[in-house]
Amino acid sequence: MISLRAYDAIVIGGGPAGLPAAIELASCGAKVAMIDREDRLGGQLTKQTHMFFGSQSQRAGTRGVDIAGILAKEALEKGVEVYLGATVLGYYDDRVIAVEKDERFIKMKATAYVVATGASEKMLAFPNNDLPGVYGAGAIQTLMNVHGVMPGKRALMVGAGNIGLIISYQLVQAGVEVAAIVEAAPRIGGYWVHASKVRRLGIPVLTSHTVTQVHGTDAVERVTVARVDDSWSPVPGTERDFDVDVVGLAVGLSPLTELLWQAGCAMRFVPALGGHVPVRNENLETSVDGLFVAGDVAGVEEASSAMLEGRLAGLAAALKLGRGSVTGVMKAMEEARLELESLRAGPVGDKIRKGLEALAREAMAS
């Protein structure tokens, strides 16, 4: 028989959302386990060489990779029990999860859960998109910034959101040439400061352009891009070729919600949040009692807000468990909510605000 390991709270995902959740829970005196399938804590933070935006309380000006180290250290110091290289395989009716680690199964149970599984990259359809040399942009980042290996010599990036812009800059830092960034929308989706950084390096950003085809026998050798019209269709005669051996796809993320579906969380489809996302209250508790969400799994946004959501979800879970001082926890929750609101208050928060409003409407409607 497989023994059952019991905790007050289990945090699934040790990235920018999960780490603060676990830290808050442990600070309130809860017995916390944190599970991550990677061999290191930090999630996507471990790949970020740039300084973060936001304010001092959100560690603005610190590089993502360093924030990962700071948060991981804090979680361990607070006594969070960390399972690395461990994958949660299923969530069962009686609040039990099955975890695979080192080719063995572990059964765990908790009163509260924080699911912070993040998101996965979207794919783009074009001929030869399966050739070696076409990568998810995040894979390029992992290869370069975690494993110290160059993806190739010359790259073309698809997508001028923050991910496409940042990874293009990181490619140059790693010594890889970037031929161009193409973006199907007429405007740059990422922060303009990130765009200006890559432009100063001489990298063109071709808005209203897309990849139409990749060429090569065993791997990418060349890529054709074309201008797109108002209906997103390539305009014949506008094709241009670039000799590259790397094509990075930074065309959006989808929340990794499998466990939430399994747990029976009410879900709604909200395109502005990246796809199907869980219905939740202002404390990030889903329709399943005691199951909280934080970060990209709750709606694709960015790491600073993920950290704040993690904090809020962790605190709310602690409150639910009756851990920590009620007034102290509630005050900290209010602070986190206000900080989140202010991060999202500006023009760049428009999409997420609208997405959250749409989710609330959808949830009310049924």
Add this chain to the structure above:
Amino acid sequence: MIENTGVATKEDLAQVEPSLERREKGPVAVFECFQEIPCNPCYTSCRVGAVEEFKDINDLPHVDHDRCTGCGVCISHCPGLAIFVVDQSHQDYAVVRVPYEFLPVPSEGQEVDALDREGNVVCRARVRKVQNAKSQDKTLVVWLEVPHEAAMTARNFRVVKDR
């Protein structure tokens, strides 16, 4: 337009550039930040109070160019690497300080190609100084000596081999 190109227009720049008169008095920061994003390390890093306090974290920064001493601390604290310091108080050349996070690191006295906001070569530049203090956390600040005409266009540089 910057939202399509990533490159600030003349009109954008006119909003943020210190006057020539101010630049001729000595070093002064140029904040090339045009989008309201949630970010304020320029304000928190300024030691002389030249950056106005943010009412909302999404506000654009406002710099008092007369109060700014051109110390350049903000350059390596700006997560967007959007701050430069320009000094046109010298007779023969202007000094432009730019953030730099690449290799190779140039040596002082070395000649490099100064680049504009689109990465085009504007002129040759002499590296006057390379700042790499621990507090800068690997965002180097490189001082470029360029002709006065390039003071407001040179915003990056490239180390050219075999020179």
Add this chain to the structure above:
Amino acid sequence: MRITHHPILEFQRGRKVRFTFDGREMEGYEGEPIAAALHAAGVRVLRHSPKLNRPRGFFCAIGNCSSCLMKVDGVPNVRVCVERLREGMQVQTQVGKGDLLESV
């Protein structure tokens, strides 16, 4: 194509180990994903797709996508983007679906 110097990052690598790829002797660092070691050695084709026999390589890097399935020490369908390299591993290009019984 290893990154030897980086303006921001320092890479902590394990000890050097030897392994084989389709019988060829190769070197990598212990504990890094097998795919990283292959990539550093210039190997980009990791398998051929079961139906159309198309070359497939490294795509997601986090064990999500199944583009990088290879045969490792006789076991097929190993996700080499997350499987750690060890001394003496025998890594082979996988063709087709891979026969589990063959490895028993």
